[in-house]
Amino acid sequence: MILLPLKLQRATAAILAGLEKKNLIRTLKASRKVLASQDENGAMETIYCSHRSWGAHKLICVKKNSAAIKLNFHPDNEEFILINNNKTEFRPLCIVIGLLKHKKLAEKLKKGRLGAEDFIALAFEHNDHQTCIFTMLRDTVHCEVALPGRGQGPVFFVAEPSRLKLKSFRTKGYQLEVE
Numbered sequence: 001m002i003l004l005p006l007k008l009q010r011a012t013a014a015i016l017a018g019l020e021k022k023n024l025i026r027t028l029k030a031s032r033k034v035l036a037s038q039d040e041n042g043a044m045e046t047i048y049c050s051h052r053s054w055g056a057h058k059l060i061c062v063k064k065n066s067a068a069i070k071l072n073f074h075p076d077n078e079e080f081i082l083i084n085n086n087k088t089e090f091r092p093l094c095i096v097i098g099l100l101k102h103k104k105l106a107e108k109l110k111k112g113r114l115g116a117e118d119f120i121a122l123a124f125e126h127n128d129h130q131t132c133i134f135t136m137l138r139d140t141v142h143c144e145v146a147l148p149g150r151g152q153g154p155v156f157f158v159a160e161p162s163r164l165k166l167k168s169f170r171t172k173g174y175q176l177e178v179e
Helices: 013-021 032-036 102-110
Strands: 002-006 007-008 025-027 057-063 077-080 091-103 119-124 133-136 141-148 155-161 174-178
Touching: 013 025, 013 119, 025 091, 091 102, 091 174, 102 141
Parallel strands: 002 174, 007 119
Antiparallel strands: 025 133, 057 155, 077 133, 077 155, 091 119, 091 141
């Protein structure tokens, strides 16, 4: 088993902008078209629409208690909403994100060339307006884990198509670990 140690980094607006440039996530912000509108009725633009085969949208509440990294991906987008309105103390939430879409990561895995540089491990803070809401784009390999610390396992929300499939991404021969 090859250990891939991942250096934990604090999620920042700059890091999320870099992931957005790689077409792995989308941050929640107004589009240029909407911002530039001078129409007296305002403006509206669809950011994206789930494929109808995945059903209507749903909002789920998730709690993570484990630090085990079990990577997965989805065939459509999902929104992460990291808001804590309960005044509950949560342990830090880490999201491990593959820096290539699942097919490219699978190719590297098959060739035995997967490395720690193919992933990023981000520590997220609840209620940080620059990083607490974003879209994980389809086919982006990722996993949420609870980091050690005081408080309960972190709780967050996910909005996604109601019939969205969860597909495992197994790293045969490799083990990811957040340092």
